[in-house]
Amino acid sequence: MSTVKYSNEHEWIRVEGDIGTIGITQYAQEQLGDVVFVELPQAGRKVAKGEACAVVESVKAASDIYAPVSGEVTEANAALGDAPGDVNAEPTGRGWFFKLRLADKSELDGLMDEAAYAGFVKALA
């Protein structure tokens, strides 16, 4: 049983147990355009909620990716090194960025659920 939550920086986090998988949303990848490089945090790095911990480079620009919750990085998606286009093709699947062990699950309460995020994106249009 997993829970998916969204940040207002257009990251998603899918939580199973105390591990969260993080990536960017469909809306975010559309806004960025073709992704050509992703710089990911190393396993073992401790990140605080809201901390810039990855960078996604599209043809146009570099964008920071922020940790939606605090925790310790357990794994980065090494496959993105050779296939950064996965972020565009499957932003919520193969295009995930990194996993972390949540430090405080109550931080998830501050994030949006799918319906709230859909409304958030709609309001941006």
Next chain:
Amino acid sequence: MDQAAGGPLKRTPLHDLHRELGARLVPFAGYEMPVQYPAGILAEHAHTRSAAGLFDVSHMGQVRLTAKPGHDAAKALETLVPGDIAGLQPGQQRYTQFTNDGGGILDDLMVTSTGDHLLLVINAACKDADLAHLQGHLEARCDVEPMFARGLLALQGPQAATVLARLAPQVAAMKFMTGAFVIIEGARCYVTRSGYTGGDGYEISTPADTAERIARRLLAHPEVKPIGLGARDSLRLEAGLCLYGHDIDAGTTPIEAGLLWSIGKERRVQGGFPGADIIQQQIASGAPRKRVGLLPEGKAIAREGSEVVIAGKVVGKVTSGGFAPTLGRAIAMGYVERAHTANGTKLELMVRGKPVPAEIVPMPFVKHAYYRG
């Protein structure tokens, strides 16, 4: 790039077409312009390199200079630019720059002689200032006529000649940096064989009210796809071409920018343009810094503003950097102190506070493919 402050965004004659094609429109130099279409920048870039891309560059400024009786428009324009304009034969085109008294570049432009007139194409962000500059300095000798409502389409890529020749057979024989009046779709257009991609192609100046019809006609050919400003930037970067306001500006001279080739041989000696003393001095004894090509190792992209470092000392700055789709890697250009500008020089580019090893390489990054006949 820079958005003109305040006021509603202007639109080109192709605005409705861009919307219909699903373009993402962004503010650019005071215009609402397509940065990309649904295919995306990488696909648009690749298409332009392999077939033909159609760009709307109607936001750029077109100006016609006509000599007043007893005067010479080319000689008049030469008082503002270092290029050899007087030597242009009818139908020839040249790249040059408006310079200031410090030898800096106010704008860069294309100049074509039709025999009767000079046709100028200037940058969108500079066009009002350029027009005032031309009027202020040349009006005693020339009629300075802005044609800012005209359309300007760029058809670029290895299939551009095949496609445009179906509509106007005479364009096939045109050589790089020449221009001619051509009837397309019943409209009198001025076509030059030039562009901003490093590849073969044309720029087509159209009456305002036929720009859309001509664009639709071109897009009906299977070789042609619409291309946005995003790919225009990655294409010109691969070609090592300067972007005004980034790689060249009022504080960089043509010599620092590596544009000596665009200065007429006689004009290097005789001067007679703003900042000639400084530019001649730099030709004689070298500029303090030079624009160079930079090839970073690995995948990180050093963008505009990244510092260039050798042994911990800042020796320059990146002015354009990005991903080169044709090469599948990052490239950049920037200014480096003269002592460190030799090809093969190893240095570091600072990307998000971290040094990325890089090397100075000759430009262009992707070989030019101009049609020289």
